[in-house]
Amino acid sequence: NFETAWLYWLAAKVFNRDYYRQICIRLLHYLYHRSGMRNISDESLPRGIWRWATSQWNPSYWRDDNSWCCVAALAMSADAELAERFPLRETAEQIADAMAEDIELSLPRNQWKTKIWMGELASPHWGALMAMAIGCTHSIAPKERYLVGVEKILGFLETHRENFTSSEIAYMALATSALVGKTNNETMLTQARQWADMLIERMGPRGNLPSQWRESPAGEHLVDTIYVQNWATLAW
Numbered sequence: 001n002f003e004t005a006w007l008y009w010l011a012a013k014v015f016n017r018d019y020y021r022q023i024c025i026r027l028l029h030y031l032y033h034r035s036g037m038r039n040i041s042d043e044s045l046p047r048g049i050w051r052w053a054t055s056q057w058n059p060s061y062w063r064d065d066n067s068w069c070c071v072a073a074l075a076m077s078a079d080a081e082l083a084e085r086f087p088l089r090e091t092a093e094q095i096a097d098a099m100a101e102d103i104e105l106s107l108p109r110n111q112w113k114t115k116i117w118m119g120e121l122a123s124p125h126w127g128a129l130m131a132m133a134i135g136c137t138h139s140i141a142p143k144e145r146y147l148v149g150v151e152k153i154l155g156f157l158e159t160h161r162e163n164f165t166s167s168e169i170a171y172m173a174l175a176t177s178a179l180v181g182k183t184n185n186e187t188m189l190t191q192a193r194q195w196a197d198m199l200i201e202r203m204g205p206r207g208n209l210p211s212q213w214r215e216s217p218a219g220e221h222l223v224d225t226i227y228v229q230n231w232a233t234l235a236w
Contacts, residue, residue, distance in 0.1 A: 001031050002072040009076050024076075028086050038091075045116055046101075048094025063099070063119035067129035070095040071136055071178070089140070096137035099130050100149040107156055122160055124171035125213075125227070127153050132175035139182040150179070154191070165212035167227045169198050173235035192235075199232050 005027035012021035032038065037051050039061075050069050051059035070092045077088035098116070106114050107121055119126030131153045138146035157172065164172070173195035180189045202209055204220065209232055211222035223229050 001027050001035070002069045005031070006072040006075055009079065009082070025082070025085070028076075028082065028088075032086050046094065046098035048091055049098050049116070050095075060118050061116055063102070063117050063121075063126040064129045066095050066099070067133035070099075070133035074136055074140065077140075092133075092137050093141050096134045096141075096143075096146060099134055100143075100145045103130065103134075103149045103153055104145075107152060121153070121156070124157055124164065124168040124175065127157050128168075128171045128175035131157075132178045135179045136182050166199070166202050166209045167213035167224065167231070169195055169202070170209070170228055170231040170235060173199055174231045177235050196236055199235070 005024045008020045008024040008027070011017065012019075012024065035054050037054055039045050039047060039049050039051070045061070049061050049066055052062055052065060073088040073095075074092040076086075077083045077092065082088060102114070102117055103121075106117070121127045121130075131150045134146050134153075135150045138150070154176070161169075161172075173192060176188055176192035176195055179185070180192050199209060204210065208221070208223045209228050210220040211218055211224035211228060213224060213227040216222075216224045216227060
């Protein structure tokens with residue numbers, strides 16, 4: 001929902017179509033006022049994080065999905081009207097705060113599931129996106145713990161790079177390139193280029209990257225447009 005709202009917000013700007021803007025507004029209205037996916041009452045969980053879906057017997061709070069909620073909300077908060085109608089910046093800061101604390105508590109043990117979060121920190125599928133979300137939030141709401149969190153998670157992931165699949169390398173390239181756009185950091189730029197080069201080295205003669213993520217059929221000749229090719233293209 002957040003990603004689609006973001007898409008229509010961008011489309012409204014590019015094509016100057018109010019119809020697209022209204023779709024964005026209706027999606028945000030659903031998210032904030034009708035879905036029940038945002039935690040605003042359970043004091044045992046960080047306030048403002050988003051569960052995976054509306055209809056869940058046991059709600060799941062995923063590190064990667066909340067990262068995208070954070071980044072999309074942050075982008076749309078630049079719009080004065082949307083920022084006035086919906087707590088977009090608050091959403092980004094709440095998620096970033098919860099994730100920064102999660103890194104401090106969970107990183108040494110690298111748990112797949114904690115009391116709050118789901119997703120493996122040692123994999124960029126989750127860890128890199130967390131760094132991206134926290135770092136992007138730092139660009140508009142600077143906090144020392146955000147910087148520390150980004151450095152910790154990226155440093156931790158760097159030690160696992162030899163075992164990364166094409167999907168995980170694509171996530172690293174995406175996260176670091178997004179952070180370059182927000183920080184203008186030369187070290188981050190070097191990292192982003194290195195990850196992008198690693199993707200090119202794995203590219204097949206027809207332009208595809210090998211499908212290697214565990215949720216998809218694996219094969220050097222196959223194209224995964226959910227967990228590999230799409231993120232690589234955005235990162236490049």
